Amino acid sequence: MNIKDIAKLAQVGVSTVSRVLNNHPDVKESTRQKIVEIIKESNYIPNNSARILKQNNTKNIGILVKGVFNPFFSQMTNVIGNIINENGYTMIVRQNDYNIYQEVDTLIAFIKEKRLQGVICLGGNFIDITDDSFKEINVPIVLTSVNTVSKQGKEYYSSIGIDNIKSAYDATIYLINKGHKNIALILGEANDMGVSLWRLEGYKKALEEKGIGVDNSLVVSGGYSSKGAYKETIELLKQRKDITAIFALSDIMAMGAAKAILDSGLRIPKDISIVGFDGMDESEYYNPSLTTVKQPQKLMAKMSIDLLISQINGKEGNKHTLLDTKLIERDSTTNL
Amino acid sequence: MNIKDIAKLAQVGVSTVSRVLNNHPDVKESTRQKIVEIIKESNYIPNNSARILKQNNTKNIGILVKGVFNPFFSQMTNVIGNIINENGYTMIVRQNDYNIYQEVDTLIAFIKEKRLQGVICLGGNFIDITDDSFKEINVPIVLTSVNTVSKQGKEYYSSIGIDNIKSAYDATIYLINKGHKNIALILGEANDMGVSLWRLEGYKKALEEKGIGVDNSLVVSGGYSSKGAYKETIELLKQRKDITAIFALSDIMAMGAAKAILDSGLRIPKDISIVGFDGMDESEYYNPSLTTVKQPQKLMAKMSIDLLISQINGKEGNKHTLLDTKLIERDSTTNL
Numbered sequence: 081m082n083i084k085d086i087a088k089l090a091q092v093g094v095s096t097v098s099r100v101l102n103n104h105p106d107v108k109e110s111t112r113q114k115i116v117e118i119i120k121e122s123n124y125i126p127n128n129s130a131r132i133l134k135q136n137n138t139k140n141i142g143i144l145v146k147g148v149f150n151p152f153f154s155q156m157t158n159v160i161g162n163i164i165n166e167n168g169y170t171m172i173v174r175q176n177d178y179n180i181y182q183e184v185d186t187l188i189a190f191i192k193e194k195r196l197q198g199v200i201c202l203g204g205n206f207i208d209i210t211d212d213s214f215k216e217i218n219v220p221i222v223l224t225s226v227n228t229v230s231k232q233g234k235e236y237y238s239s240i241g242i243d244n245i246k247s248a249y250d251a252t253i254y255l256i257n258k259g260h261k262n263i264a265l266i267l268g269e270a271n272d273m274g275v276s277l278w279r280l281e282g283y284k285k286a287l288e289e290k291g292i293g294v295d296n297s298l299v300v301s302g303g304y305s306s307k308g309a310y311k312e313t314i315e316l317l318k319q320r321k322d323i324t325a326i327f328a329l330s331d332i333m334a335m336g337a338a339k340a341i342l343d344s345g346l347r348i349p350k351d352i353s354i355v356g357f358d359g360m361d362e363s364e365y366y367n368p369s370l371t372t373v374k375q376p377q378k379l380m381a382k383m384s385i386d387l388l389i390s391q392i393n394g395k396e397g398n399k400h401t402l403l404d405t406k407l408i409e410r411d412s413t414t415n416l
Numbered sequence: 417m418n419i420k421d422i423a424k425l426a427q428v429g430v431s432t433v434s435r436v437l438n439n440h441p442d443v444k445e446s447t448r449q450k451i452v453e454i455i456k457e458s459n460y461i462p463n464n465s466a467r468i469l470k471q472n473n474t475k476n477i478g479i480l481v482k483g484v485f486n487p488f489f490s491q492m493t494n495v496i497g498n499i500i501n502e503n504g505y506t507m508i509v510r511q512n513d514y515n516i517y518q519e520v521d522t523l524i525a526f527i528k529e530k531r532l533q534g535v536i537c538l539g540g541n542f543i544d545i546t547d548d549s550f551k552e553i554n555v556p557i558v559l560t561s562v563n564t565v566s567k568q569g570k571e572y573y574s575s576i577g578i579d580n581i582k583s584a585y586d587a588t589i590y591l592i593n594k595g596h597k598n599i600a601l602i603l604g605e606a607n608d609m610g611v612s613l614w615r616l617e618g619y620k621k622a623l624e625e626k627g628i629g630v631d632n633s634l635v636v637s638g639g640y641s642s643k644g645a646y647k648e649t650i651e652l653l654k655q656r657k658d659i660t661a662i663f664a665l666s667d668i669m670a671m672g673a674a675k676a677i678l679d680s681g682l683r684i685p686k687d688i689s690i691v692g693f694d695g696m697d698e699s700e701y702y703n704p705s706l707t708t709v710k711q712p713q714k715l716m717a718k719m720s721i722d723l724l725i726s727q728i729n730g731k732e733g734n735k736h737t738l739l740d741t742k743l744i745e746r747d748s749t750t751n752l
Contacts, residue, residue, distance in 0.1 A: 101525070116518055116521075151487045151490060151491075154487060154490030154491075154493075154494075155487075155490075157490075158490075158511065161509060161510075161511045162511060165510065165511060170508060170530060171508065171509050171510070172506060172507065172508055172509075173493075173497060173507050173508075173509050174497075174501065174507070175494065175497045175498055175501060182452055185452070189437070194506060305697065306697050306698055306700070306701040307697060307700075307701075310701060332698065335698055335701045335702070336701050338701070338703065339700075339701040339702075339703060339705070342703055361641065361642050361643060362642055362668065362671055362698065364642070364643075364675075365642040365643075365646060365671045365672050365674070365675040366671070366675075366702065366703070367674065367675060367678055367702070367703045367704075369675070
């Protein structure tokens with residue numbers, strides 16, 4: 081009994097049986113059940129060596145994730161994982177939280193050791209990319225939500241992300257236009273040389289353009305957690321009674337900061353306005369619902385894996401894409 | 417130049433170089449940097465075939481995840497992933513959201529196709545386990561946070577989870593003892609035959625024991641999302657003005673339900689008390705902070721992978737462990 085026999089018995093094409101075996105969602109439920117029944121009755125086990133060889137040894141896609149405790153990346157990994165499954169590839173995940181400075185080396189070792197056909201890097205700084213970094217690597221690399229400060233070697237990899245400077249600039253201008261001047265910024269990590277750095281730049285640019293000037297004592301780091309942002313905000317509000325707005329670089333941190341504002345006996349947005357970043361579902365259901373910079377999270381994930389697979393199949397070359405963000409105004413911000 | 421030469425130059429043991437190559441955290445930072453420098457200078461690339469063979473073909477641990485959009489599982493995957501990396505294994509992730517009824521088949525195909533040395537299943541129902549399901553499988557299987565209704569074949573796999581009946585029973589008793597009688601329950605999914613089913617049983621048991629009786633119109637499904645729970649709660653509160661407490665089977669859903677209560681013009685906890693489940697960090701920073709049933713999430717993840725690796729090394733047999741949960745009382749619940 082082989083896959084052709086199953087297809088014949090089920091009166092469907094071989095490709096339909098294959099889709100069922102690979103858990104591809106694009107099969108009618110009644111057809112799926114019929115095929116599964118036939119497979120069960122026939123004791124057919126889809127583990128012939130050709131299939132194993134094909135799936136195990138030559139179709140590995142790697143995901144190198146930085147900041148694994150960030151639910152923003154977890155959700156993107158899930159979107160990517162579904163598309164990898166649908167296309168019959170194997171997803172190999174490596175977490176990269178221990179390495180801050182040798183990200184390129186880690187990536188190259190990952191590709192070689194796992195014989196990857198392609199790799200997506202979610203997050204990270206990659207400040208160490210040089211013109212030669214990926215010259216010898218002949219599989220496609222997509223850096224997603226990375227925004228490295230390095231300008232080198234761009235022809236050897238692809239990137240998909242948002243314009244972090246502009247996004248943070250727009251959110252800061254939005255608060256300034258509402259009359260706020262003393263706007264605190266909660267960064268992810270103080271030594272973050274990628275995303276946080278660009279967003280900090282956008283924040284500074286807005287303040288300087290509007291003639292407000294940057295007060296470094298208003299910039300703190302919340303470690304991308306609610307808890308970290310809560311503690312920093314409690315301290316900040318004790319020291320600085322003149323803060324009227326807080327811009328947190330993730331929704332998770334915005335929730336912690338919001339709670340700190342309330343626990344300090346202040347009101348949102350009457351006393352202090354707050355803006356988050358990411359546009360996670362939960363931000364809408366916070367009390368009050370949070371104004372936030374929405375990233376096209378699922379689109380970014382889908383474009384990354386679609387591009388990678390297209391490159392693996394030789395259909396596309398390297399490219400660099402910046403997607404738009406959108407400021408969603410909710411109940412946590414008001415005019416001063 | 418091989419790993420021994422590197423070790424000699426760095427004046428450390430081969431195992432230390434190996435730990436650096438494998439991103440093991442347990443290396444002094446100064447030693448790590450020294451080794452990395454020597455590796456860079458020597459152009460040593462750790463991709464000899466023995467290493468690839470060892471790492472790629474024989475050290476694969478699979479993670480089969482159900483409910484990939486549940487941040488609870490994402491966080492557990494991260495804990496597991498770090499320990500897999502530290503031990504020099506490769507983590508292969510497969511998502512299992514399309515299959516509700518053939519979970520055993522999916523698991524077996526996953527093990528065979530990827531030549532796994534062991535597998536952890538995060539979530540899922542596995543109602544189809546029989547005495548023969550895993551009889552022929554000679555690699556360890558750990559079902560984590562699964563709680564299958566099947567009593568069969570337990571000698572062929574391990575499980576680590578919480579006592580879902582007792583946890584839900586305790587939370588419901590807690591609300592009843594505060595004087596609540598009309599307690600709504602927000603399930604994950606209506607057709608969930610695992611975790612939700614057990615928790616529903618605990619909820620019913622508490623109500624019946626206290627002579628209150630179960631009103632099925634108070635049981636709804638929020639689809640494990642804030643959005644789903646929000647919608648269901650808005651509708652429920654329109655129809656039933658007599659509800660005084662809501663028990664949501666995840667913190668994410670509790671947030672959605674809480675927002676629905678507030679948007680319906682009611683107060684928390686003065687008009688309606690709310691209890692979540694999971695004990696995620698964010699529940700503490702909600703406004704008001706949410707009373708919740710805390711699961712030992714990280715411990716559960718760590719125990720699962722430690723057990724699996726111990727089993728792979730022949731040091732332990734199959735076992736079934738239930739961990740305790742803890743009701744954390746915060747500001748979202750009060751006496752009626």
